Amino acid sequence: MPDHTRSIDEVDEVIDEVFDVFPNAPITHDNIDVYRGRMERRLLVKRCRACDRYHEPPRSFCPDCLSGDVAAAPVSGAGTVALFSRVHTGPAGFGIDYRAGHPIAVVELREQPGLRLSGQFVAPDGRDARLDEPVELVWIDRADGPVPGFAPSAQEV
């Protein structure tokens, strides 16, 4: 959450903390609170306080009503698979095996139609995701920090 009462020293401390945990992440003013949430395994998405709509990727203003009153807000991470792909190339060194095809799901979160997040799809048997399949949030520990992923919903199995 943006906190306008933070001192410059406090802000510097937060930035240092986040960079320590996520040395490879493209941290910006718009997404730092989202990464800070990840440190505590809390999934946050930017939300407008004027119209209550979520938006992704993080921005400093609301793409729906253009208000600048936006803040990172918690979401469940539960939703349905909108897209699935196996990625065969990408940044090296993060504990990802591209040879087998790294499974990525784009998930429409239940909080809002059209609100989509992408992440690794983690199925116990390594299978592909199915379109419209219900999923839930899982946290994946990587050398460069915890990242949100999606697993088949326990209620569905």
Ligand SMILES: [Zn+2]
């Ligand atoms: Zn808005």
